[in-house]
Amino acid sequence: MAVTLADVAARAGVSSATVSRVLNGNYPVAGSTRERVQRAVEELDYVVNGQARALAAATSDLVGVLVNDVADPFFGLIASALQSEIGVGGGQPDAGKLAVVCNTGGSPEAELTYLTLLERQRAAGVVLTGGAVEDDAHTAAVATRLARLARSGTRIVLCGRPPLPAGSGPEAATIAFDNRGGARRLTEHLISLGHRRIGYVTGPQGRSTTRHRLEGHRAALAARGLGPQTRAGAHAEQLIVHGGYDRGAGYDATLELLRRDDGITAIAAANDTVALGVCAALRDSGLRIPEDVSVAGFDDLPFGVDASPALTTVRIPLQDAGARAGRLVLGRVAPPPGGVATVATELMVRGSTAPPGGSR
Amino acid sequence: MAVTLADVAARAGVSSATVSRVLNGNYPVAGSTRERVQRAVEELDYVVNGQARALAAATSDLVGVLVNDVADPFFGLIASALQSEIGVGGGQPDAGKLAVVCNTGGSPEAELTYLTLLERQRAAGVVLTGGAVEDDAHTAAVATRLARLARSGTRIVLCGRPPLPAGSGPEAATIAFDNRGGARRLTEHLISLGHRRIGYVTGPQGRSTTRHRLEGHRAALAARGLGPQTRAGAHAEQLIVHGGYDRGAGYDATLELLRRDDGITAIAAANDTVALGVCAALRDSGLRIPEDVSVAGFDDLPFGVDASPALTTVRIPLQDAGARAGRLVLGRVAPPPGGVATVATELMVRGSTAPPGGSR
DNA sequence: CTGTTAGCGCGTTCAG
DNA sequence: CTGAACGCGCTAACAG
Numbered sequence: 001m002a003v004t005l006a007d008v009a010a011r012a013g014v015s016s017a018t019v020s021r022v023l024n025g026n027y028p029v030a031g032s033t034r035e036r037v038q039r040a041v042e043e044l045d046y047v048v049n050g051q052a053r054a055l056a057a058a059t060s061d062l063v064g065v066l067v068n069d070v071a072d073p074f075f076g077l078i079a080s081a082l083q084s085e086i087g088v089g090g091g092q093p094d095a096g097k098l099a100v101v102c103n104t105g106g107s108p109e110a111e112l113t114y115l116t117l118l119e120r121q122r123a124a125g126v127v128l129t130g131g132a133v134e135d136d137a138h139t140a141a142v143a144t145r146l147a148r149l150a151r152s153g154t155r156i157v158l159c160g161r162p163p164l165p166a167g168s169g170p171e172a173a174t175i176a177f178d179n180r181g182g183a184r185r186l187t188e189h190l191i192s193l194g195h196r197r198i199g200y201v202t203g204p205q206g207r208s209t210t211r212h213r214l215e216g217h218r219a220a221l222a223a224r225g226l227g228p229q230t231r232a233g234a235h236a237e238q239l240i241v242h243g244g245y246d247r248g249a250g251y252d253a254t255l256e257l258l259r260r261d262d263g264i265t266a267i268a269a270a271n272d273t274v275a276l277g278v279c280a281a282l283r284d285s286g287l288r289i290p291e292d293v294s295v296a297g298f299d300d301l302p303f304g305v306d307a308s309p310a311l312t313t314v315r316i317p318l319q320d321a322g323a324r325a326g327r328l329v330l331g332r333v334a335p336p337p338g339g340v341a342t343v344a345t346e347l348m349v350r351g352s353t354a355p356p357g358g359s360r
Numbered sequence: 361m362a363v364t365l366a367d368v369a370a371r372a373g374v375s376s377a378t379v380s381r382v383l384n385g386n387y388p389v390a391g392s393t394r395e396r397v398q399r400a401v402e403e404l405d406y407v408v409n410g411q412a413r414a415l416a417a418a419t420s421d422l423v424g425v426l427v428n429d430v431a432d433p434f435f436g437l438i439a440s441a442l443q444s445e446i447g448v449g450g451g452q453p454d455a456g457k458l459a460v461v462c463n464t465g466g467s468p469e470a471e472l473t474y475l476t477l478l479e480r481q482r483a484a485g486v487v488l489t490g491g492a493v494e495d496d497a498h499t500a501a502v503a504t505r506l507a508r509l510a511r512s513g514t515r516i517v518l519c520g521r522p523p524l525p526a527g528s529g530p531e532a533a534t535i536a537f538d539n540r541g542g543a544r545r546l547t548e549h550l551i552s553l554g555h556r557r558i559g560y561v562t563g564p565q566g567r568s569t570t571r572h573r574l575e576g577h578r579a580a581l582a583a584r585g586l587g588p589q590t591r592a593g594a595h596a597e598q599l600i601v602h603g604g605y606d607r608g609a610g611y612d613a614t615l616e617l618l619r620r621d622d623g624i625t626a627i628a629a630a631n632d633t634v635a636l637g638v639c640a641a642l643r644d645s646g647l648r649i650p651e652d653v654s655v656a657g658f659d660d661l662p663f664g665v666d667a668s669p670a671l672t673t674v675r676i677p678l679q680d681a682g683a684r685a686g687r688l689v690l691g692r693v694a695p696p697p698g699g700v701a702t703v704a705t706e707l708m709v710r711g712s713t714a715p716p717g718g719s720r
Numbered sequence: 721c722t723g724t725t726a727g728c729g730c731g732t733t734c735a736g
Numbered sequence: 737c738t739g740a741a742c743g744c745g746c747t748a749a750c751a752g
Contacts, residue, residue, distance in 0.1 A: 016746080027721090028721060049744090055744090062460075070439050099461055101459055121411070364729055381738090389737070412729035412744090725748100727748090
């Protein structure tokens with residue numbers, strides 16, 4: 001049915017090896033022969049069979065990208081930049097690799113399953129994005145699988161997650177986000193504005209990102225003499241509510257926070273999406289932002305500037321990180337020294353935070 | 361290096377054919393043999409070589425998804441739902457296909473190039489999402505490529521784009537969005553509120569989505585006696601500014617609109633992202649929404665409800681559409697009668713539209 | 721520069 | 737129920 005190399009060879013009156021050489025262009029072929037072959041290719045509408053090529057050459061055009069959910073702009077931005085980096089640039093089909101996007105939904109099982117699927121495909125590379133599930137058994141299982149992949153030549157890159165435990169085997173280039181530092185500066189900002197009763201809505205439990213951001217928050221409190229041993233610090237611990245990464249979590253958590261302390265003057269959220277839920281709950285409770293309560297998010301997703309007031313947040317250069325992950329997974333750039341590069345995060349102060357108004 | 365079927369066979373003391381049968385489970389194999397094989401598989405950590413399997417069985421585990429940009433929530437939502445539908449469900453690796461996401465950036469060349477790449481991979485299916493570029497040569501080129509793909513067994517699905525020209529060959533199931541109807545109802549809503557000087561910011565030119573939405577807008581005007589032959593209608597035509605699908609386009613277009621008519625009382629935008637740019641420009645111009653100017657978007661992306669005021673828009677069930685496209689491309693559901701299903705769009709009235717205040 | 725010859729790893733006849 | 741043999745379509749030595 002489909003036209004094969006042999007068909008082209010027959011038509012051009014050469015051997016299939018010659019056709020292969022013309023196609024791949026890494027071997028000297030006489031100009032006239034090449035032309036005949038190319039004409040035959042065009043006339044027959046020949047398209048190489050990638051699977052056969054991959055099998056014979058032991059190569060692959062696939063790069064796996066594991067994300068929680070591409071519909072979440074955090075992952076969408078990373079995946080998009082990554083895909084654009086590894087994919088087709090100027091229309092030359094041969095330069096590009098294909099990005100296989102896998103929604104894990106944050107499920108450890110799905111993560112492992114997709115790694116298996118990608119191993120089956122002998123993917124050229126795999127990029128794991130976003131926070132890691134912090135469970136020893138799972139971490140070990142992932143490390144094992146990654147080690148096997150790496151051993152068979154698949155490049156591994158972690159983007160937005162902490163490096164694998166040292167000595168766990170696979171060489172994985174890591175692009176880590178400075179979540180802890182960003183969260184710390186954010187809470188320091190709130191404290192500097194004069195806030196003392198600060199609520200915090202965390203992300204889902206058992207995730208590295210959640211933990212790091214929370215640690216940053218606590219570090220800021222401690223540095224300002226608001227550690228848990230102090231009275232105010234003890235109170236601050238009461239104002240930490242565990243949530244998730246969705247808007248609803250922010251909404252619910254905010255109602256809970258107001259129940260615990262209706263004199264709260266600021267709320268920091270696990271990310272921007274949660275922060276919008278926080279804002280909605282505050283408004284529905286008749287509170288003004290930032291006059292009554294300041295709100296801050298994390299990630300600096302595009303919609304943050306269009307919220308009103310515009311959201312104070314911590315910027316992560318997600319697209320840069322995604323593009324860099326793409327270059328790393330293709331081996332186009334050398335891994336950072338030590339294997340891990342930490343990308344800086346930047347505090348973005350906007351209208352949603354202000355000194356406590358005390359107008360209540 | 362990597363362990364192969366033959367290795368497993370040797371270890372289990374059977375032929376490789378038997379191992380293959382156990383793995384695929386479509387053939388009778390004695391219980392005891394099966395167990396021995398399965399043990400060998402586990403002991404050796406065997407993982408099938410997808411490329412070899414694909415080559416031998418002439419099958420593929422890949423489904424291509426062409427999008428303008430996954431980072432755009434419009435496409436992200438479709439791609440996410442689609443991926444989740446075709447991917448791994450309950451951890452059974454064998455059920456799942458892999459989604460190859462291709463960012464075309466709206467470029468016709470990239471679209472064709474990715475189709476070639478997917479043809480190389482002998483993808484099981486290809487889903488083209490979002491508006492089509494309306495250029496005869498390009499449409500024909502795409503149709504030709506799709507026809508070839510279809511002929512070689514690749515399932516074709518169009519999601520959010522109009523069906524291929526009749527008789528152009530390939531059987532492609534189409535999920536079309538009722539952009540025209542949605543836009544029409546939206547503008548009717550504005551007219552009903554009392555608006556007469558309505559600005560419209562279009563999407564990029566030469567795209568089916570842009571054209572359909574604009575047609576809906578004009579149809580609404582005409583139905584209310586505001587057709588281009590009338591004086592008000594002629595004015596309305598002056599208030600159509602061509603833009604793009606990004607926020608900046610909305611911003612710039614709005615400034616232009618205000619220049620053309622500073623008595624404008626409503627602006628409809630090509631999509632929600634553009635609408636936010638419109639809002640920003642209005643605010644920066646000292647105008648209130650909706651008191652001075654009403655604003656409406658299109659698509660009902662998640663961030664719309666968190667804008668303030670919340671954005672009046674037209675809802676497209678993107679996730680449903682994406683999931684359905686996934687089922688279609690797997691052949692799990694029959695194509696709609698006639699090959700094309702049009703999904704309804706729904707007007708979502710929120711705070712950003714109101715009767716003209718006349719407070720200026 | 722070009723043709724010939726082997727596989728790549730697996731699915732699938734066809735015998736037994 | 738199982739094994740032997742062939743071929744999927746292509747690349748990579750190895751000659752010439």
